[in-house]
Amino acid sequence: MTLPHTGRALADAAPVPYWLDRPERPDPLPPLTGPQHADLLVIGGGYSGLWAALLAKQADPDRDVLLVDVGTCGWAASGRNGGFCAASLTHGLANGVDRFPDEVGELDRLGRENLDAIATTVAEFGIDCDFERTGELAVAVAPYQLDGLAADAELARRYGHRVRLLDRDEVRAEVNSPTYLGGMFDADRVAMVDPARLAWGLRRACLDLGVRVHEHTRVTGLRADSAALRAATAGGPDDAPGSVRARRVVLATNAFPPLLRRLRAYLVPVYDHVLMTEPLTPAQRDAIGWRNRQGLADTGNQFHYYRITADGRILFGGYDAVYHYGNRVAPELEQRHATFTTLARHFFTTFPQLADVRFSHSWGGVIDTCTRFCPFFGTAYGGRLAYAAGYTGLGVGATRFGARVLLDLLDGGNTPLTRLDLVRRKPLPFPPEPVRAIGINLTRWSLARADAREGRRDLWLRTLDRLGLGFDS
Numbered sequence: 001m002t003l004p005h006t007g008r009a010l011a012d013a014a015p016v017p018y019w020l021d022r023p024e025r026p027d028p029l030p031p032l033t034g035p036q037h038a039d040l041l042v043i044g045g046g047y048s049g050l051w052a053a054l055l056a057k058q059a060d061p062d063r064d065v066l067l068v069d070v071g072t073c074g075w076a077a078s079g080r081n082g083g084f085c086a087a088s089l090t091h092g093l094a095n096g097v098d099r100f101p102d103e104v105g106e107l108d109r110l111g112r113e114n115l116d117a118i119a120t121t122v123a124e125f126g127i128d129c130d131f132e133r134t135g136e137l138a139v140a141v142a143p144y145q146l147d148g149l150a151a152d153a154e155l156a157r158r159y160g161h162r163v164r165l166l167d168r169d170e171v172r173a174e175v176n177s178p179t180y181l182g183g184m185f186d187a188d189r190v191a192m193v194d195p196a197r198l199a200w201g202l203r204r205a206c207l208d209l210g211v212r213v214h215e216h217t218r219v220t221g222l223r224a225d226s227a228a229l230r231a232a233t234a235g236g237p238d239d240a241p242g243s244v245r246a247r248r249v250v251l252a253t254n255a256f257p258p259l260l261r262r263l264r265a266y267l268v269p270v271y272d273h274v275l276m277t278e279p280l281t282p283a284q285r286d287a288i289g290w291r292n293r294q295g296l297a298d299t300g301n302q303f304h305y306y307r308i309t310a311d312g313r314i315l316f317g318g319y320d321a322v323y324h325y326g327n328r329v330a331p332e333l334e335q336r337h338a339t340f341t342t343l344a345r346h347f348f349t350t351f352p353q354l355a356d357v358r359f360s361h362s363w364g365g366v367i368d369t370c371t372r373f374c375p376f377f378g379t380a381y382g383g384r385l386a387y388a389a390g391y392t393g394l395g396v397g398a399t400r401f402g403a404r405v406l407l408d409l410l411d412g413g414n415t416p417l418t419r420l421d422l423v424r425r426k427p428l429p430f431p432p433e434p435v436r437a438i439g440i441n442l443t444r445w446s447l448a449r450a451d452a453r454e455g456r457r458d459l460w461l462r463t464l465d466r467l468g469l470g471f472d473s
């Protein structure tokens with residue numbers, strides 16, 4: 001069903017990420033030219049690469065660190081996400097318990113420490129990114145989801161999380177939607193952040209510490225010589241060639257076509273889409289009673305996440321997760337009318353009080369999905385290159401932890417982080433095409449069907465569950 005006002009509400013939405021469409025966006029830095037040398041080359045200027053560069057410089061100010069990005073720092077997932085900065089390193093506690101039962105307590109502790117360290121860095125460098133520890137409210141919108149919330153709360157309490165279950169009236173007193181049947185509030189393990197400003201602030205901090213940053217510079221290939229790695233680059237409007245010879249390399253290219261062939265088996269780029277409303281008027285805000293600025297997410301298999309921005313807009317994203325055959329990533333895939341219409345319809349079902357609200361922006365971005373839904377790590381070229389990927393839509397916080405792991409791996413150290421199962425073990429690979437696309441699309445279809453059938457998982461999902469490949473948000 002298309003609500004009559006859905007088309008009107010979307011009519012003027014700018015097809016760009018709201019977060020990146022603001023005057024404070026920094027001017028691009030010049031592309032790399034000629035041959036260069038560095039102790040550490042970081043490829044990719046999203047959170048992963050920026051944290052790696054920053055932490056490397058903090059650990060050793062004399063280390064010569066050079067970072068390149070094919071676009072500008074933060075233009076990709078890092079500057080266009082929902083801004084839920086979570087402590088979890090394992091895409092939720094339940095996924096962590098399933099996959100790393102022996103060390104999930106330690107991962108939980110490290111995740112909490114990581115979130116605190118992000119807060120400290122934001123304060124220390126004066127990063128103006130509206131970092132607010134307002135927590136996350138998970139809501140049940142179908143009766144069967146109430147049992148799931150109760151189970152999640154019990155598990156969370158076992159690990160010492162201070163969560164609170166809310167009944168129908170309590171949850172609607174927090175945020176008033178006629179769809180809400182109950183909720184679980186996690187007060188202190190999720191912060192809300194302005195994602196692009198976090199990326200831009202990390203870039204500024206890197207520059208202040210002396211990291212050399214070149215934007216609009218693509219690494220086109222890597223090869224080893226006797227003592228170092230050589231990265232070939234193409235930069236600027238003319239694709240001018242350049243090169244960097246570096247002792248160590250961090251590969252932080254997320255869901256983009258990887259420079260290491262072996263990574264292709266482990267990653268699929270999945271498009272996630274988002275709508276942003278115009279700023280709500282005080283009367284509209286009163287109508288939904290959303291006063292506490294916490295992040296929200298519903299708890300279906302196909303779920304929505306939403307939050308309020310500093311200037312009082314609602315960001316509403318998620319639900320569809322779209323895979324394009326052959327791991328395709330392309331700018332034209334960021335706009336998807338059918339998904340925006342679905343999201344708008346769900347928005348108005350969630351908040352019928354906001355029937356006259358319009359959307360100012362609509363966009364999509366690519367998520368680095370792996371079969372275990374949380375990051376994996378590795379090295380190549382005899383330990384001179386380290387990579388991290390597979391954050392599967394929960395990388396705003398976890399990428400800082402991932403960057404610490406990368407630096408430990410490059411130091412060749414046997415450290416508490418490199419000894420983790422999470423770091424040593426790889427996820428199962430995806431099959432090659434066409435089985436890959438068939439499997440992913442069948443999974444999507446089955447998840448939608450489970451949501452429509454009170455959570456009942458079909459034979460395909462139960463088989464994936466048995467193989468340790470199932471996902472239950």
Ligand SMILES: Cc1cc2nc3c(=O)[nH]c(=O)nc-3n(C[C@H](O)[C@H](O)[C@H](O)COP(=O)(O)OP(=O)(O)OC[C@H]3O[C@@H](n4cnc5c(N)ncnc54)[C@H](O)[C@@H]3O)c2cc1C
Pocket residue numbers: 043044045046047048049068069070071072073074075076077078079080081082083084085086217218219220252253254255256257259272273274305317364365366367391392393394395396397398399
């Ligand atoms: C719509 C959307 C919503 C999301 N919401 C959330 C959320 O609320 N909470 C959460 O925790 N996570 C969320 N995520 C996921 C989160 O944004 C990512 O996990 C995180 O930003 C990954 O950071 P990254 O640095 O690894 O990747 P990216 O930010 O994608 O950075 C990778 C960089 O590598 C560069 N690059 C690629 N190839 C090359 C090359 N050959 N040469 C040079 N540079 C190259 C790219 O230009 C890019 O800038 C969301 C993602 C999307 C798309």
